[in-house]
Amino acid sequence: MKSTPLVKFSLLGFSSILTLLVVILRPSPNSLLFWFFVIPGCVAGLGYTLLSRADDRREEKEITDWNSRLAASVDIHDFEDDGHLHEYFTPEEREKIISELKSMPKGSRSLKRAIEIVNPEIKDENGA
Numbered sequence: 001m002k003s004t005p006l007v008k009f010s011l012l013g014f015s016s017i018l019t020l021l022v023v024i025l026r027p028s029p030n031s032l033l034f035w036f037f038v039i040p041g042c043v044a045g046l047g048y049t050l051l052s053r054a055d056d057r058r059e060e061k062e063i064t065d066w067n068s069r070l071a072a073s074v075d076i077h078d079f080e081d082d083g084h085l086h087e088y089f090t091p092e093e094r095e096k097i098i099s100e101l102k103s104m105p106k107g108s109r110s111l112k113r114a115i116e117i118v119n120p121e122i123k124d125e126n127g128a
Helices: 005-025 032-073 091-103 111-118 120-126
Strands: none
Touching: 005 032, 032 091, 091 111, 111 120
């Protein structure tokens, strides 16, 4: 499940506000007010951390899967990839590159040509 940026921003903001309140008001650690700020702040911070890590792992898996599918589909490696090729494309464009490669005849599947079809501007930026 992908979390929305609004949810993560809200958790981070809530946690930050509660932390600031503890710093500004400086309630005694023995008071109920202290724990009223600290516990929800920690829970919100933990929630933000867990959501961020889950999103990072999901994105890493998607990129690894795409790179594997790309390597299996390309016959002619005529476009230099330093491991960051995925950053130039949206997920939809990545899928279109794969479909363009699969539509080319086997043995002549050119990565450069597929990229030119999906996004011609990328060719100029990389000097390929």
